[in-house]
Amino acid sequence: xxxxxxxNLLALYFLHxxxxxxxxxxxxTNTPLLDDDVEALVNKxxxxxxxxxxxxxxxxxxxxxxxxxxxxxxxxxxxxxGTKVTENTLFAIASNxxxxxxxxxxxxxxxxxxxxxxxxxxxxxxxxxxxxxxxxYASNHSTIVDLLSxxxxxxxxxxxxxxxxxxxxxxxxxxxxxxxxxxRVQWQYSNLMYITLSSLPHYMLNTPIPNKTGQLADxxxxxxxxxxENPFGNGTVRALPYYVKKDTEALVGPGGVISNVIDxxxxxxxxxSRGGKPGTEQIIFPGDILDTLESGISVWYPTAAFPExxxxxxxxxxxxxxxxxxxxxEHGGNVPGYNSQITRFPDxxxxxxxMSNADSYGGPICEAIKYHIVDKAFGLKPVDWSSRYxxxxxxxxKGATPPNPRPANATLPPNGFSALAGTYHNAGYGTxxxxxxxxxxxxxxxxxxxxxxxxxxxILPGQIDPAIPTFLIPVDSPxxxxxxxxxxxxxxFNFHILRSYPTGDTNGTTWAxxxxxxxxxxxxxxxxxxxxxxxxxxxxxxxxxxxxxxxxERAEVRFDKTG
Numbered sequence: 001x002x003x004x005x006x007x008n009l010l011a012l013y014f015l016h017x018x019x020x021x022x023x024x025x026x027x028x029t030n031t032p033l034l035d036d037d038v039e040a041l042v043n044k045x046x047x048x049x050x051x052x053x054x055x056x057x058x059x060x061x062x063x064x065x066x067x068x069x070x071x072x073x074x075x076x077x078x079x080x081x082g083t084k085v086t087e088n089t090l091f092a093i094a095s096n097x098x099x100x101x102x103x104x105x106x107x108x109x110x111x112x113x114x115x116x117x118x119x120x121x122x123x124x125x126x127x128x129x130x131x132x133x134x135x136x137y138a139s140n141h142s143t144i145v146d147l148l149s150x151x152x153x154x155x156x157x158x159x160x161x162x163x164x165x166x167x168x169x170x171x172x173x174x175x176x177x178x179x180x181x182x183x184r185v186q187w188q189y190s191n192l193m194y195i196t197l198s199s200l201p202h203y204m205l206n207t208p209i210p211n212k213t214g215q216l217a218d219x220x221x222x223x224x225x226x227x228x229e230n231p232f233g234n235g236t237v238r239a240l241p242y243y244v245k246k247d248t249e250a251l252v253g254p255g256g257v258i259s260n261v262i263d264x265x266x267x268x269x270x271x272x273s274r275g276g277k278p279g280t281e282q283i284i285f286p287g288d289i290l291d292t293l294e295s296g297i298s299v300w301y302p303t304a305a306f307p308e309x310x311x312x313x314x315x316x317x318x319x320x321x322x323x324x325x326x327x328x329x330e331h332g333g334n335v336p337g338y339n340s341q342i343t344r345f346p347d348x349x350x351x352x353x354x355m356s357n358a359d360s361y362g363g364p365i366c367e368a369i370k371y372h373i374v375d376k377a378f379g380l381k382p383v384d385w386s387s388r389y390x391x392x393x394x395x396x397x398k399g400a401t402p403p404n405p406r407p408a409n410a411t412l413p414p415n416g417f418s419a420l421a422g423t424y425h426n427a428g429y430g431t432x433x434x435x436x437x438x439x440x441x442x443x444x445x446x447x448x449x450x451x452x453x454x455x456x457x458x459i460l461p462g463q464i465d466p467a468i469p470t471f472l473i474p475v476d477s478p479x480x481x482x483x484x485x486x487x488x489x490x491x492x493f494n495f496h497i498l499r500s501y502p503t504g505d506t507n508g509t510t511w512a513x514x515x516x517x518x519x520x521x522x523x524x525x526x527x528x529x530x531x532x533x534x535x536x537x538x539x540x541x542x543x544x545x546x547x548x549x550x551x552x553e554r555a556e557v558r559f560d561k562t563g
Contacts, residue, residue, distance in 0.1 A: 033059050045368050056091060057072070058264055072262055079239070091217055092337070094335040096342045097252065098254055101198050102293050132175035133177075134177060138153050147196060153181045156188070159475070160177065180556070217357040220238070255335055268351035293315045293316035306388070319331060328345055334363055338362070339358065339366050402517055420525050437456050437471060459482075483497065519534065526550075531551055535556050
């Protein structure tokens with residue numbers, strides 16, 4: 001298993017030790033699952049989604065004699081140059097990294113040499129001196145379990161992370177982030193809480209950088225697809241750079257582990273053995289840690305998404321429910337260019353991992369393949385999950401249009417557009433510089449803005465409509481490169497998350513994409529600053545927006561002008 005160089009993360013120490021002692025035992029005598037039928041199914045699903053990408057699959061089963069049957073296989077394209085996926089191809093497992101962080105936290109709790117001893121109910125403020133949240137009760141009472149189970153009241157706020165941040169930088173700024181609910185009221189996915197948990201260990205482990213192995217799959221996406229006309233159109237296939245751009249950074253705790261299906265099968269075997277090494281049952285980690293992480297602390301999905309499924313509860317890095325009567329424990333993962341699904345059925349001693357390098361629809365592709373293999377393993381009549389997911393995507397995009405189209409009689413900001421340009425600061429998110437692109441800005445703009453305006457059409461080709469007043473904000477973030485503000489009405493602008501990447505061509509050109517063009521995110525300028533509205537729902541549409549009578553009250557993140 002590989003990862004980047006991580007700072008203060010016991011999870012990777014645990015992973016290193018785990019892989020050193022866990023080995024794949026001899027294959028059992030069960031009929032193979034990854035046969036020609038599964039290969040045909042994988043090819044069909046990729047064709048259904050017109051996805052020029054690849055899939056890696058691993059399955060583990062324990063027979064009645066206690067022997068493990070392990071199968072691993074790769075399908076499709078790993079790299080833009082035509083390299084095929086194999087069982088050794090590396091993928092980012094994204095949020096499936098959270099379980100490693102959670103288990104590492106459990107190992108700290110079991111460490112009898114620590115003084116004072118930690119428990120699942122230890123308050124974070126008693127452990128981390130820099131800890132704090134805006135809500136006083138949450139700040140003083142949030143426990144390890146609260147952070148693990150996404151119930152601190154803090155929504156994602158992922159966009160506050162910067163490339164230059166380490167773990168402590170992010171933890172110090174949590175106190176400036178507005179919560180969306182009171183603590184322990186609503187499940188709200190928060191990568192920031194797993195960043196915080198990854199700061200608990202006090203020493204460092206260095207591991208190889210994955211790109212140096214040559215095995216890391218390209219994240220593949222399609223540019224210039226008219227998704228309202230055909231969500232699965234051809235477009236131009238592009239390779240995405242791995243979203244983490246530095247060797248030491250803060251994002252490993254919630255989503256930074258990189259692995260292949262061979263090592264993920266070892267991981268599944270150990271989880272199904274409740275922490276025991278396959279074959280010998282040597283204890284790698286105490287099973288009661290899993291008991292806590294699999295328990296229902298928060299409600300993840302209060303209603304079943306499909307008839308075959310049940311409601312799902314969340315513990316720590318794991319969701320627990322049922323599939324067609326079988327207890328199912330799993331988690332998915334998604335970062336730009338990569339998706340993973342790691343699922344196990346503890347009563348059936350069966351586990352499966354599916355990994356994809358599809359940026360577009362990688363999640364439903366993994367799910368459709370996973371459920372087909374699960375049905376096959378359990379001898380159930382197969383459900384056509386591929387068609388279900390395709391239909392859902394088509395239905396959701398049919399007739400979709402960008403929100404808040406600018407009215408023909410739109411009013412202008414009270415003091416004009418130029419007055420809104422400048423630098424703005426939020427203590428949690430840092431400083432942003434708002435650059436006026438169109439109508440053209442004055443020459444007294446900063447060098448950063450002058451350079452951005454001069455090169456906007458090159459850096460962000462096809463993203464600027466000269467007929468609509470537009471600002472650009474460069475953002476030093478792992479998740480995006482720019483924010484685009486397009487005028488709606490008065491002092492309200494729509495904002496769009498943009499990503500600019502090199503094409504890889506010899507002429508050094510770039511291409512750009514708006515990964516979420518149909519979501520109603522807005523910015524409102526008022527009272528010497530601006531506020532984001534709809535940012536809480538980025539990545540989690542279940543989170544309600546902030547409400548209030550004034551722009552400041554409605555601001556989910558408020559920036560004040562500093563220059």
